[in-house]
Amino acid sequence: MAKICQVSGKKGNTTAKFIRNRHSQGWKYKAPHKNRTQHPNLQTVRVTVGGGNTVKLVVSTSVLKSPEFAAVACGLKPVPKAWLKKATYSI
Numbered sequence: 802m803a804k805i806c807q808v809s810g811k812k813g814n815t816t817a818k819f820i821r822n823r824h825s826q827g828w829k830y831k832a833p834h835k836n837r838t839q840h841p842n843l844q845t846v847r848v849t850v851g852g853g854n855t856v857k858l859v860v861s862t863s864v865l866k867s868p869e870f871a872a873v874a875c876g877l878k879p880v881p882k883a884w885l886k887k888a889t890y891s892i
Contacts (some may be wrong), residue, residue, distance in 0.1 A: 805888035806861040808870065812890070813838040824834050848873065850880050858884060 805812045819835045841861045850856050864870050872878045 803888050803889070803890055804842060804843060805859075806841060806864060807858050807886070807888045808864045808884050810843040811861045811863075811890065813840045846874070848880060850885075856880070856885060860889070865877050868877065 803812075809814050815833055815836070815838050816839050817839045819837045820832055821835075822832045829856075844865060846858050846860050846865065847855045848858055860870070869878075873880055876879075
């Protein structure tokens with residue numbers, strides 16, 4: 802499963818570095834900087850659609866806190882069609 806938010810399209814940040822400080826003297830033991838990815842905090846949420854059907858959405862926590870998503874989850878607004886598509890990496 803792709804680690805992408807279905808609502809906002811958030812995906813991993815690939816420019817992050819893992820820095821390990823060895824606390825040793827000299828340039829021989831300099832802290833290595835390795836590449837890593839920062840993934841968004843994704844949660845699986847069930848949302849009711851139309852005639853009582855439920856749909857599972859993979860949503861980031863920043864979207865869960867938004868008032869627009871709260872209105873959709875409460876049933877005040879209909880679920881947009883773009884949210885129901887599975888997120889994929891566009892390669």
